[in-house]
Amino acid sequence: xxxxxxxxxxxxxxxxxxxxxxxxxxxxxxxxxxxxxxxxxxxxxxxxxxxxxxxxxxxxxxxxxxxxxxxxxxxxxxxxxxxxxxxxxxxxxxxxxxxxxxxxxxxxxxxxxxxxxxxxxxx
Numbered sequence: 001x002x003x004x005x006x007x008x009x010x011x012x013x014x015x016x017x018x019x020x021x022x023x024x025x026x027x028x029x030x031x032x033x034x035x036x037x038x039x040x041x042x043x044x045x046x047x048x049x050x051x052x053x054x055x056x057x058x059x060x061x062x063x064x065x066x067x068x069x070x071x072x073x074x075x076x077x078x079x080x081x082x083x084x085x086x087x088x089x090x091x092x093x094x095x096x097x098x099x100x101x102x103x104x105x106x107x108x109x110x111x112x113x114x115x116x117x118x119x120x121x122x123x
Contacts, residue, residue, distance in 0.1 A: 002026045002112040006096035009117030012086055016121070020081040022096030022114055029053040029072070033099040034079045036070070037107055038092035038119075047105040048094070049081060059103045064090075086121045093118050 008020040022034065035050025049060045049070040058070055069082045079096065096114035097107065104110070 004114040006114035009119045011120045022079045040092040
């Protein structure tokens with residue numbers, strides 16, 4: 001069983017930056033794809049970014065390419081999402097997720113979820 005804890009959200013002005021963290025307990029991320037989804041009020045949860053822990057392959061939603069960077073620190077069993085040039089439309093609850101398969105944009109493919117961290121971007 002994998003337990004994910006995500007953190008790092010907050011309130012920031014447009015153009016600012018935040019870094020989200022996701023740490024796993026119970027086992028390592030090795031062999032997993034780990035990613036971020038987000039859900040804004042009244043909207044469906046959507047894919048943001050993901051990384052395959054073993055290969056390092058990454059994928060991003062078009063809306064965040066060039067602004068967000070996903071990375072990992074193997075020894076800490078922690079994944080990060082560096083978010084730069086934040087926009088009001090990035091406001092959402094961000095969830096860390098783990099999947100034993102390859103990188104996927106489908107939240108139904110992910111087996112493990114963090115509790116979510118709120119990101120609010122003011123204009």
